[in-house]
Amino acid sequence: xxxxxxxxxxxxxxxxxxxxxxxxxxxxxxxxxxxxxxxxxxxxxxxxxxxxxxxxxxxxxxxxxxxxxxxxxxxxxxxxxxxxxxxxxxxxxxxxxxxxxxxxxxxxxxxxxxxxxxxxxxxxxxxxxxxxxxxxxxxxxxxxxxxxxxxxxxxxxxxxxxxxxxxxxxxxxxxxxxxxxxxxx
Numbered sequence: 001x002x003x004x005x006x007x008x009x010x011x012x013x014x015x016x017x018x019x020x021x022x023x024x025x026x027x028x029x030x031x032x033x034x035x036x037x038x039x040x041x042x043x044x045x046x047x048x049x050x051x052x053x054x055x056x057x058x059x060x061x062x063x064x065x066x067x068x069x070x071x072x073x074x075x076x077x078x079x080x081x082x083x084x085x086x087x088x089x090x091x092x093x094x095x096x097x098x099x100x101x102x103x104x105x106x107x108x109x110x111x112x113x114x115x116x117x118x119x120x121x122x123x124x125x126x127x128x129x130x131x132x133x134x135x136x137x138x139x140x141x142x143x144x145x146x147x148x149x150x151x152x153x154x155x156x157x158x159x160x161x162x163x164x165x166x167x168x169x170x171x172x173x174x175x176x177x178x179x180x181x182x183x184x185x
Contacts, residue, residue, distance in 0.1 A: 001108070001113065002113065003103075003111070008103055008104070009029065009031070011107070012030070012096065012099045012102075013029045015102050015103060015141065016029045016096065019141060021099075024049075024055065025096065028051075028056045028059065029099060031048065031052065032056055032060075034056055054089075054090070055090060058089065059097060061093075062094070095136070098129055098136075098141050101121075101125055101145065102141050102144055105122070105125065105145065105148035109148060119153060122151075123149070123153065126145075126150075130146050
């Protein structure tokens with residue numbers, strides 16, 4: 001995507017921390033790209049332990065599966081979702097992948113990227129990643145994946161809705177403040 005690997009890894013790990021993934025899962029998130037770059041597949045295990053190395057390797061397997069099925073996404077999305085959930089030995093691998101996609105979309109929202117690439121990622125996210133997040137009950141990531149994807153797929157409608165929400169923000173805040181006051185009373 002053009003995002004520096006280290007920045008992506010840190011954002012991905014922050015996403016994992018926000019949803020309560022354990023330290024080993026967060027470490028594997030930071031090391032998500034290591035299996036690609038190391039000549040020795042056992043080096044990661046020696047340096048960080050087999051659990052973290054196994055999670056990082058699982059993330060790489062999921063990435064390769066995504067690349068292999070990208071040619072015909074419409075027909076294969078449901079099959080792919082089921083395969084992903086069935087093939088991973090540890091659900092943290094899927095959580096790392098969801099956190100990674102969230103970070104990618106965040107990066108797209110802040111940087112100039114080829115519009116076609118944004119749209120492809122957004123469509124794939126709505127078809128595959130957001131439903132996975134929903135099935136796993138990771139609603140914080142699901143909401144953000146859907147919101148960012150919608151922003152890229154329907155930018156004019158997104159801006160219109162955002163403007164309408166902004167217009168009523170003060171009204172909502174006052175309502176919340178009154179309710180809090182009543183509850184305190």
